[in-house]
Amino acid sequence: GAEAGGGPTSFTNVDGxxxxxxxxxxxxxxxxxxxxxxxxxxxxxxxxxVVEVED
Structure with missing residues (x-):
């Protein structure tokens, strides 16, 4: 995406x-x-x- 001034934005439509x-x-x-x-x-x-850890 781009801001009104043409620069990049860091917003997404994804939960994180x-x-x-x-x-x-x-x-x-x-x-x-x-x-x-x-x-x-x-x-x-x-x-x-994500790893598997032995108890």
């Missing part, structure tokens, strides 16, 4: 998840039980990953 503060690398933020059945969004420039 974001953190209000920095999260340290390696931090587990959600377990399978907490997010059961949740569909995760995808990104062309991901900054996190």
């Amino acid at each position: 998840l974001f953190a209000r503060e920095a999260i340290e690398a390696g931090t587990i933020i959600m377990s399978e039980e907490e997010g059961c059945g949740m569909e995760l969004p995808t990104s062309a420039t991901p900054n996190c990953e």
Whole structure:
């Protein structure tokens, strides 16, 4: 998209998840039980990953 002045905009029509503060690398933020059945969004420039952790 473009603003009235012709410059680019950063708005999209897509819901997303974001953190209000920095999260340290390696931090587990959600377990399978907490997010059961949740569909995760995808990104062309991901900054996190879904991993399987052994108990």
